[in-house]
Amino acid sequence: MAVESERNWTYLLDTWRGLEVPEGWRAEIEEGQIVLVPPPGKGHNLIAGEVHDALVRCLPPEIGAYQTLGVEIVQSERVYVPDLVVVDKALLRQSDRTDADPVDAAEILLAVEITSSGNARHDRTRKLWAYAHAPVPHHLLIDRFDEHGPTVTLFSEPVNGAYRQSLRTPFGKPVALPEPFGVELATEGFPGPR
Template structure:
């Protein structure tokens, strides 16, 4: 991950404008955190296989009025953060076709799939930020969990923390609550090899 520091005290709008104007290499993503714009490298094949499986499962259970996106900037304005979740679910009526991001308050669910280099951030910083947004559901697919690959669904955000957590190992189904009402099958999720980079 490469970070570009921004002078302290700059307005959020200036930082956001800088993010919008960046010429990001193809496949990379830019995120804003702690007054810095960080470039996140493209994920590996295993990561993309999981993203495709989850995307397909979500599209099958949602109405056409709800979109599932892989490259939608998600702003958490009070915290001056902007993340690019691996998948984000949003009612299409709340999107501005002329904008490059959406307010996290409009997000129904954010999905992050860990890579070796960003697993800690997905487990801590993003969990904290999504709970504060608040994003109603945060699905963390952790290929690099020290206890073995897991899927954790965080629900019911209140006062900056999720009150309910459902955790399952790869291979066990994960029930997504309404409005999804689907059981996410994880048996085909590829676990990360011990020596895998992403």
């Protein structure tokens, strides 16, 4: 990272850390800007809750699932707050980090994004690209607004900024998540677009 770019990134990250964001909103950094993301709707929250519950039941005690954790993709100067993140709890306990520090995206095990009508394209393109570049080993895209019908896609094996594997499943069919998750995610209760 060039010196000027590093200074700008440090300034943006420090500003992001100090923001007082309204309850339910999320602040993210993308393309040199801090962006506020509005609270998701009921269907989105229902899906997030069901995925969270399924993961918590199957994860070993040293791994946690979180719905409000910032993740930093240093090489592309981005901070996202995925709808759900699975990460080793030891990373959150590191004494050299403040509470406001985002976790390096390369250290998370799974990033889950659930599309809303206003962000579906962004989740399908920019966030997918960023997670592959991090690289995040598993990315689950729950796309309620897919033009071919609501789907869940599990992306895995990131290599050179692209996922080599993707498994796309329509709502209503189970999605097998590999270890360390080792669970079949039921999707028949996921609400579609409204």
